[in-house]
Amino acid sequence: MSLHPFAIELLQFVLLLGLAPAFAGWVKILKCRAQGRTAPGILQPYRDIRRLFGKDIVLAENASWIFRFTPYLVFGVTAVAAGIIPLLSVDLPLSATADVIALVMLFGIVRFFTALAGMDIGTAFGGMGSSREMMIASLAEPAMLMAVFTVSLASNSSSLTQMVAVMGQAEFAIRPSLAFALAAFIMIALAETGRIPVDNPATHLELTMVHEAMILEYSGRHLALFEWAGMMKLTIFFALGIAAFSPWGIAADGDIGALLLAFGLLVFKLAVGALIMVLIETGLAKMRLFRLPEYLGSAFLLATLGMIAFFILE
Amino acid sequence: MALELVSPSTLIFTATLLAALSGAPLLVPRLLNASRGQLLATVLMLLASAIGLTGAILTLLLGRTELFTLPWTLPFDRPEIGIDPLSAWFLLPIFLIPGCAALYARSYWHADNSPRNVRKMTFFFGLMSGSMSAVTLARDGITFLFAWEIMALAAYFLVATEDEKPEVNAAGTLYMITTHIGTLGLFALFPFLTMTTGSWLFPAAGSLDASSPAAAAMFLTALFGFGMKAGIMPLHIWLPSAHANAPSHVSAAMSGVILKVGVYGIIRTLSFFYGVPLWWGALVLLLGAVSGIVGVAFAIGQHDLKRLLAYHSIENIGIIFMGLGVALIGQTTASAAMVLLGTAGALLHVLNHATFKALLFLGAGSVIHATGTREIDLMGGVARKLPYTALLFGVGAVAICGLPPLNGFVSELLIYLGFFRGVQGSGIAAAATALAAPALAVVGGLAVACFVKVYGIVFLGAPRTEEHAAHHEAGWQMLLPMTILAVVCAAVGLAPVLLSGMLQRASLNAFPSLGADADTSLATLAPLPIVSMTALVLLVLLAALAFWYRRRLTAAPQGEADTWGCGYQRPTPRMQYSASSFAELLTGLYAFVLKPRTHRPGIASGIFPAGTRFHSHVPEAVLELVYTPALERLYRRFLPIRRMQNGILQQYVLYILITLVVLFLSDYL
Amino acid sequence: MPASLDIAGFAVLLLLALAVLAPLLSSVRTIQIPLAFSLSAVASLAAVVAGIMTVASGSVASATISIGLPGLPFHLRLDPLAGFFLVVIGLMGLFVSIYSIGYVKGYGGVRSMTQMICFYTLFLAGMLLVVLADDAYFFLVAWELMAAASYFLVMYEDEKGENRRAAFLYLLIAHVGALAILLAFGVMAGQSGAPGFVGYTFNAMRSAQLSSGWAAAAFFLAFFGFAAKAGVIPLHVWLPEAHPVAPSNISALMSGVMLKTSIYGICRFAFDFIKVFPWWWGGVVLALGLLSAVLGVLYALMQHDLKRLLAYHSVENIGIILIGLGLSMIFAAFQMPTLAALALVAALYHTLNHAVFKGLLFMGAGAVLHATHVRNMEEMGGLIHRMPWTAPLFLVGCVSISALPPFNGFVSEWLTFQAFLLSPALPHPLLKLLIPLGAALLALTGALAAACFVKVFGVVFLGQWRGHQKPERIHEVGPSMLVGMLLAAISCLLLGIFPTWVIGWLDTIPEQLCGAKLAESAGKFGWLWLTPIAHERASYSGPVVFIGILVVVAVTWLLLHVHATSVSRVPIWDCGFVKLTPRMQYTASAFSMPIRRVLGFLFAVREQVEIVPHTNHPALPGSLQYRLRIRDRFWNWLYAPQGDAAYWVARQVGRLQQGRIQIYLLYSFVTLIVLLVFLG
Amino acid sequence: MTQAFAVQLNSLLAALILLTAFALLAQRKILGLVHIFAWQGFFLALSTAVIGYASGEHHLYISSLLTLVMKVILLPYILYTLVRKLKIHRDIDAVVNIPTTMLLGIMLVVFSYHLTAPIRELSNLMTRSTLAVALATVMLGMLMMVTRRHAVTQILGFLAMENGLFFAATSATYGMPMVVELGVALDLLIAAFIFGIFFFHINTTFESLDVEQMAKLKETD
Known part of the structure; x- marks a missing residue:
């Protein structure tokens, strides 16, 4: 028995929407454990979101429509991105909407409008956050592209489904190029999702804030949308990493058994991925802002080395 | 016959080795203390001189030519050494002067007085003597360059004997640089020669065509390389400071002999060619004339x-070159007489200059030893304390001025005779020689003026300063060598006939084309017996005059009084004519080349003016006005390149990296 | 249905007519502006139509007008490449013309409207003609028309010194570029082997057989000329000077359209005239493109x-x-x-x-x-x-x-x-x-x-x-x-x-x-999916993205507005700091500071902070003054030395000018002798 | 272990060697540099052993062991004690900033690849493709010498260059003759000692190990 592609699409959409808070909760649990603190339950993010949805909105006097529109747009774009990445099956009708590059650019929209929203009120914090975010993005983007380039070299495509299909069926081989690209990807993903050592999602200190500074003025459902979108973004980046570097197990069609297997593997991979990330986060300290060029430069270097290794060694 | 048992060549080789190694025992300080070592070295040196001179004279007498191929291989060819009259002639001063100088040094640079550098000095002195001999013995380019380089380096260490003085170091460095630039010329010369002949061995005399461009190149490179060593005019810049700053006996050896090795090189090179074009001779003549006149003009200003x-x-090298020039023009115009007279004149002047210049330097050494200064203007009245030295220096001075009855006169006479032969010819050759003759005359005249100044200021008059007044006569170890040299000067001047045979053999050896004309001989060309006679007569007359004068003096009553001060009450020695004032007229005359520098502050006005100073100095104009500015400009032009050498290690590695990349790329392209 | 070339010709003629007729209307200003600009909008629309038709059909039309030089009449040609640029020019001409009706009114009464209209229409016509021209002579005439008209438009507010300076710089570089293009045409014509002026027609150039060296010479001369016009780094210096000072409608046209004529020229030379070339030509173009892109945006960030x-x-x-x-x-x-x-x-x-x-x-x-x-x-x-x-x-x-x-x-x-x-x-x-x-x-x-x-x-x-x-x-x-x-x-x-x-x-x-x-291949899956080479390689769907975002946003918004939650407006939270003023906002300079710090080595950045003391105590500064000056390094590297060199040469040459009649006669004499020597 | 797997493993090791070469360029701490150098040596030894296994050239095992002893244990130990003794723990200052150095490094890698491309075509050894990495390691070592001020980094750059050469030898021809390798190893050891003395002298003369101080030795003009 197999599911219709549109059903898979819908399933996946719901899955990502629904699973993202749980995943964020899982990360939080791991992190607390790693730091020897008592962890909240895995459902805590759901409760947070629900609570925020219930709250009233306090808006600054001079907030324009950009400010109010941005949360919806951010959420919308993230949700669309969620429909594109093959989580369970390759057979997605919407996956052709965007290849990896377009996907990255979709997050560009999110960033663009978040940064604008940060500047809308006219406080120094918002401007600071926007300015830093755009700088980090501008340095992360080339590195991201090189990583994508390397993977697309291996699979001869920049389309995600195609990558998954090719890589998932390829015979096992040690590929230094992919190893480098993965390392680069992890570094960039940390930067893009605002994790340590690039940004600290759990702080509101002037010196370290980047992402939080932009959405400092938000409240109520706007904030809820931002939070939810952020969780989804984190999950999507993990999914992207899984699709590009460890696609084994993602179903080739809509067969239920395969889908179930894929789901199980996905949960496992996400759990392991979260563990890796938490280890990195716990092991590192937040960097000074102006050390970031070197950090992202190293990511770029790794990605480039991956590409070079592909040409030289493979 | 005994002569066969000990062949001249064996003697010479033995002497060469002995001389070269004479200082070696000093290198082992544990074995010998410095003083004993110096004594041993001196003895060895004297022995080498005696043996070497015997060998050289025998060779010249027998006119023998011998060649030996050494049994080991150098990278290029089998080395060859040999002995022939030309070499032997040059070996005369090479063995004579260092021997005398070594003996002189035993007192002048005694180990007890200069313990710091005596070992070095003695060792290199021996090495220099030996290597000079080796240069004349070498018969292939490589051996020649080896010997040449050893000689140059040994001489450098000798110039820099007192290396704690900055001026000495500067002189040494200048010498080192110039001598190596000269060697560069030789590095060009021998490959040219090899390209022409196909071998590093020296070709036979008169075997190469001089009209080819390669020959011109060889001539010019030889003129440059050897001329640098000989110190002809535009290339002489190293010479004054090096000679002035070396110890006197070293100066004697250098001035007396090393310069002659340069002359030897030129004569040897010229001997390879036949059919010499006119411009060779004219160029050599011109260089000789310029060196002669300008050299002596500079001398006056010092x-x-x-x-x-x-x-x-420099002046005397100029005279030698003039002789050579005459010989070359003679070759062009096929005048055997000119060739013979010119060559013989040049060769004889080589020997003469070696003796009298060594004599003068040794004399000067004694004076300096006694007064503690080199500054003529501070000396005066030395003759009273150093009568023997004064006498011997006088002999040298007369000889160098080319006055009869001493040897300088004979050699200059030969060259003059060569000129007159040339003038009898026709065309440019005649014109050149005709113009050169007055130049030689001017040189002679100026030299007389100069030595009148030297002798007058140094030896006569009264001491100009208390602290530089002479104290004591030199010891026998210093006087004996000078005496020997003075005797040689006198002997050659009085009896040139003794040497004419040897001279002719040596000349014939250099330019064998002379042999074609059998009836040309020095005896017929030059009135040498008449010279001897005249000299003897002159000597007798002088002796008679002296005898008569002495009798008159002893007979007549004489009182001693102060110099009449023209009524001025307090004449001081400082009021005597000084060297500068003596030379002032002549330096003024030649100011356009000499560029003298005078510092005359105005006399302060007032009734009791404060003291004032006058200072004049004739710098080494060629060095300071030609070379230094040119080098400065070169330096400034290359300054940007110097920035590459900035001492930063990384950049040097970067250069390597860039070079590597470029090399790879060039390979790829 | 008229041929596309005719429509294009109509557009050009209409614009030229407007340029001629504009002075006549100067007395009735109320009509002059709307009429002139609506008519130029019409002309632009005509150009768009002509372009769209040509590109769609892929047809090539040409015509010859017998004016111009004897033996070299004006050749016109409309092929898809030209048609495409016609669309670019026409489209923007249309938008800007409509915009200008309102914009130019702002200058009303202060400045001559006639001048504006005249040069505006000439400028548009010039650009259209550049694209339509089919011989070198006509091309250059059109090119100069375009350059000259835009020069006067840059100079429009000529009482300001900076405008005059910018316009001069623009004119200078435009002409250096034009010279290079002229030389490129000369090379092409000379190598085409066609007799007389025929070599100057583009047709002759298309069929010319060039040796690789001459081809490279022609292409790079042309590339240099067009790059100067397009503002490719390092030839961009005029652009940030000229565009800001021109009236904004003109800036829009210059930046949006005029630069594109250079792209047209480069395409024409590379793909149409020369056709076969080595890869390194592309490498040079690519490298300069990358340089321009990165440095251009970085410079922009600093402004x-x-x-x-x-x-x-x-x-x-x-x-x-x-x-x-x-x-x-x-x-x-x-x-x-x-x-x-x-x-x-x-x-x-x-x-x-x-x-x-x-x-x-x-x-x-x-x-x-x-x-x-x-x-x-x-x-x-x-x-x-x-x-x-x-x-x-x-x-x-x-x-x-x-x-x-x-x-x-x-x-x-x-x-x-x-x-x-x-x-x-x-x-x-x-x-x-x-x-x-x-x-x-x-x-x-x-x-x-x-x-x-x-x-x-x-x-x-x-x-x-x-x-x-x-x-x-x-x-x-x-x-x-x-x-x-x-x-x-x-x-x-x-x-x-x-x-x-x-x-x-x-x-x-x-x-x-x-x-x-x-x-x-691109449209294999219909209009919805863009698959440039193959869908396995990559795909993108603009409509899906647009609709998807729209739908999710709308749905979320609706869902969240089912229950009306109150929105209260409050003053900006000032973190407890009482006197928050607008001056405390992030400024443009502040915004670009991180990037300036990271990539600032590419510029000549000079920052100055000056503390104006209020009292004697350093702890109580009166005010701070921050000055930031960012300069283009290329100016110092490339242009200033050239300017100095030119000045130096001029001064040296100036020595010849002695002011004495004898010396001048001597020059003539020497020249005569030299000529005689060469001729003899 | 199959041949193909060995090749892949070797490629991975080559990539890691390249990575360590870049890490040397990026690292700021001197002790960190020493560690990275040791890692590089370790990968090199491993790679040599893998090649030895795959090609059947068993003398490479000795080379591998030698590399392990020399470059993983001995030389890092010497440098380590040196750094300790001279008390130089501070950050290294680079002449060119690190990101630029990295970009230059990438360019050098591309250049090496370009250079060795013809050899790649000609050779039929299974290790031929790592030759580019080897050459790149040499170039990067040199780049490190160019861009760093500190004397210890200079020697590390030099040693990294040697690693590259060694790697080139194994990948181009399955290693140098044993005698040469032994000789080179000995030379390296001696070089390390000499450098130690050299550092000591620089340090006492200039009270710093910044080689730019040595510019003072240049005669002034």
């Missing part, structure tokens, strides 16, 4: 005794 | 003069177009027509896109200028409240130029990326490795452009008013200006959502120039 003598060396 | 910033973005976008062209040339050189077609389409698409969004942005900047009378962004802020219509339109431009989906800038950049991604197919090992690094640079450019436009929009429209004058005096601009911008914004969106159609329409150009079609 007031450093040894510097002055050094400039006279 | 706080709105129009100057936009001008630097033109440098950047010309760079991106050149990247596409360069890639196309490289692929073409290796005989890979499909990939060459892809890259060429990317370049052309970006040409069109840039024209539209840059036109939009300049028009928006003009509107802001019109309303605030300042160009310095540091004195703006919060305009979104005062200009509620201009703001979203400008935002569309910002999003488009930042290459964000679903707008048009994204599509063309995405296509360029696809071309990059396909570069490993090249047989040359070095290029394989190096070209992907170019892709990284392009990504950097895109991200920096986004940063820059966050800055622009954030500082100009968001936040609070920073200026000295009262913000109440600022009003929204008039309808015609809004319509002009609105049309451009709609074009941005449409070009972004329906790339498949545009590529399908464009298809005749790569077919004729590269010998390969793209539409078939």
Whole structure:
């Protein structure tokens, strides 16, 4: 028995929407454990979101429509991105909407409008956050592209489904190029999702804030949308990493058994991925802002080395 | 016959080795203390001189030519050494002067007085003597260059004997640089020669065509390389300071002999060719004339005794070159007489200059030893304390001025005779020689003026300063060598006939084309017996005059009084004519080349003016006005390149990296 | 139905007629402006129609007008390449003409309208003729017409010193460029072997058989000339001077359209005249494109003069177009027509896109200028409240130029990326490795452009008013200006959502120039999906993205507004600090500070902080003054030495000019002798 | 272990060697540099052993062991004690900033690849493709010498260059003759000692190990 592609699409959409808070909760649990603190339950993010949805909105006097529109747009774009990445099956009708590059650019929209929203009120914090975010993005983007380039070299495509299909069926081989690209990807993903050592999602200190500074003025459902979108973004980046570097197990069609297997593997991979990330986060300290060029430069270097290794060694 | 048992060549080789190694025992300080070592070295040196001179004279007498191929291989060819009259002639001063100088040094540079550098000095002195001999013995380019380089380096260490003095170091460095630039010329010369002949061995005399461009290149490179060593005019810049700053006996050896090795090189090179074009001779003649006149003009302006003598060396090298020029023009015009007279004159002047210049330097050494200064203007009245030295220096001075009855006169006479032969010819050759003759005359005249100044200021008059008044006569170890040299000067001047046979053999050896014309001989061309006669008559007359004068003096009553001060009450020695004032007229005359520098502050006005100073100095104009500015400009032009050498290690590695990349790329392209 | 060439001819003639007739109407100003600009809009529309028809049909039409030089009449030709640029020019001409009706009124009474109309129409006509010309002579006449008209337009406000300086610089570089183009034509004509003036026709050049050396000479001379016009770094210096000082409608045309004529010229030379070339030509074009793109956007980031910033973005976008062209040339050189077609389409698409969004942005900047009378962004802020219509339109431009989906800038950049991604197919090992690094640079450019436009929009429209004058005096601009911008914004969106159609329409150009079609593979899955080479390689769907985002946003909004939660408006939270003023907002300089610090070594940055003491105690400063000066290093590297050298040479030559009659006679005499020697 | 797997493993090791070469360029701490150098040596030894296994050239095992002893244990130990003894723990200052150095490094890698491309075509050894990495390691070592001020980094750059050469030898021809390798190893050891003395002298003369101080030795003009 197999599911219709549109059903898979819908399933996946719901899955990502629904699973993202749980995943964020899982990360939080791991992190607390790693730091020897008592962890909240895995459902805590759901409760947070629900609570925020219930709250009233306090808006600054001079907030324009950009400010109010941005949360919806951010959420919308993230949700669309969620429909594109093959989580369970390759057979997605919407996956052709965007290849990896377009996907990255979709997050560009999110960033663009978040940064604008940060500047809308006219406080120094918002401007600071926007300015830093755009700088980090501008340095992360080339590195991201090189990583994508390397993977697309291996699979001869920049389309995600195609990558998954090719890589998932390829015979096992040690590929230094992919190893480098993965390392680069992890570094960039940390930067893009605002994790340590690039940004600290759990702080509101002037010196370290980047992402939080932009959405400092938000409240109520706007904030809820931002939070939810952020969780989804984190999950999507993990999914992207899984699709590009460890696609084994993602179903080739809509067969239920395969889908179930894929789901199980996905949960496992996400759990392991979260563990890796938490280890990195716990092991590192937040960097000074102006050390970031070197950090992202190293990511770029790794990605480039991956590409070079592909040409030289493979 | 005994002569066969000990062949001249064996003697010479033995002497060469002995000389070269004479200082070696000193290198082992544990074995010998410095003083004993110096004594041993001196003895060895004297022995080498005696053996070497015997060998050389025998060779010249027998006219033998011998060649030996050494049994080991150098990278290029089998080395060859040999002995022939030309070499032997040059070996005369090479063995004579160092022997005398070594003996002189035993007192002048005694180990007890200069313990710091005596070992070095003695060792290199021996090495220099040996290597000079080796240069004349070499018969292939490589051996020649080896010997040449050893000689140059040994001489450098000798110039820099007192290396704690900055001026000595500067002189040494200048010498080192110039001598190596000269060697560069030789590095061009021998490959040219090899390209022409196909071998590093020296070709036979008169075997190469001089009209080819390669020959011209060889001539010019030889003129440059050897001329640098000989110190002809535009290339002489190293000479004054090196000679002035070396110890006197070293100066004697250098001025007397090393310069001659340069002359030897030129004569040897010229001997390879036949059919010499006119411009060779004209160029050599011109260089000789310029060196002669300008050298002596510079000498007049000096007031450093040894510097002055050094400039006279340039002058005398000029005279030798004029002789060579005559010989070359003679070759062009096929005048055997000119060739013979010119060559013989040049060769004889080589020997003469070696003796009298060595004599003068040794004399100057004694004076300096006694007064503690080289500054002529501070000396005066030395003759009273150093009568023997004064006498011997006088002999040298007369000889160098080319006055009869001493040897300088004979050699200059030969060259003059060569000129007159040339003038009898026709065309440009005649014109050139005709113009050169007055130049030689001017040189002679100026030399007389100069030595009148030297002798007058140094030996006569009263001491100009208390602290530089002479104290004591030199010891026998210093006087004996000078005496020997003075005797040689006198002997050659009085009896040139003794040497004419040898001279002719040596000349014939250099330019064998002379042999074609059998009836040309020195005896017929030059009135040498008449010279001897005249000299003897002159000597007798002088002796008679002296005898008569002495009798008159003893007979007549004589009182001693102060110099009449023209009524002025307090004449001081400082009021005597000084060297500068003596030379002032002549330096003024030649100011356009000499560029003298005078510092005359105005006399302060007032009734009791404060003291004032006058200072004049004739710098080494060629060095300071030609070379230094040119080098400065070159330096400034290359300054940007110097920035590459900035001492930063990384950049050097970067250069390597860039070079590597470029090399790879060039390979790829 | 009239032939497309006739319609184009009509457009040109109408514009020329307007230029002639404008003075006649000067007495009736109320009619003069609307009439002139509506008619130029009509002419532009005609050009668009002609262009669309030509490109769609792939037809080639030519005509000869027997004016011009004897033996060299004017040749006209309309082929798809020309047609495409006709569309670019016409489209922007249309939008800007409508916009100008309102914009130019702002100058009313102060300045001569006749002059403006006259040169405006001549400028448009010149650009159209450049594209239509089919011989070198006519081309250069049109080129000069365009250059001269734009020169006078840059000089429009000629009482300001900076305007005159900018215009002079513009004229100088334009003429150096024109000289190079002339030489290139000379080389081509000389090598074509055709007799007389025939060699100067483009037809002769097309059939010319050039040796590789001459071909390279011709191409690079032309490239130099066109690059000077296009503002390729390092020949860009005139551009940030000239564009800001021109009236904004003119800036929109110059930046949006005039630069594109150079792209046209380069395409013409490379793909139409020479056709066969070595790969390194493409390499040079690609390298310069990358340089222009990265440095252009970085310079732009450092600016706080709105129009100057936009001008630097033109440098950047010309760079991106050149990247596409360069890639196309490289692929073409290796005989890979499909990939060459892809890259060429990317370049052309970006040409069109840039024209539209840059036109939009300049028009928006003009509107802001019109309303605030300042160009310095540091004195703006919060305009979104005062200009509620201009703001979203400008935002569309910002999003488009930042290459964000679903707008048009994204599509063309995405296509360029696809071309990059396909570069490993090249047989040359070095290029394989190096070209992907170019892709990284392009990504950097895109991200920096986004940063820059966050800055622009954030500082100009968001936040609070920073200026000295009262913000109440600022009003929204008039309808015609809004319509002009609105049309451009709609074009941005449409070009972004329906790339498949545009590529399908464009298809005749790569077919004729590269010998390969793209539409078939690109539109294989219908208009919804853009699959440039194959769907396995990459795909994009503008409509799905647009609709998807729209739907999710709408659904979320509806869901969240089912229960009305109250929205309360409060003053800005000031973190407990009491006196929060608008001056404490992030400024443009502050915004770009991190990037300035990271990449500042590329500029000559001079920062000065001056503390004006209030009292004697250093702890109590009266005020701080911060000055930032950022200069283009190229000026010092390239131009200043040349200027000095020229001055030096002039001074040396000046020595000849003695002022004494004898010396002059001597010169004549010497010249005579030299001539006689050479002739004899 | 199959041949193909060995090749892949070797490629991975080559990639890691390249990575360590870049890490040397990026690292700021001197002790960190020493560690990275030791890692590089370790990968090199491993790679040599893998090649030895795959090609059947068993003398490479000895080379591998030698590398392990020399470059993983001995030389890092010497440098380590040196750094300790001279108390130089501070950050290294680079002449060119690190990101730029990295970009230059990438360019050098591309250049090496370009250079060795023809050899790649000609050779039929299974290790031929790592030759580019080897050459790149040499170039990067040199780049490190160019861009760093500190004397210890200079020697590390030099040693990294040697690693590259060694790697080139194994990948181009399956290693140098044993005698040469032994000789080189000995030379390296001696070089390390000499450098130690050299550092000591620089340090006492200039009270710093910054080689730019040595510019003072240049005669002034």
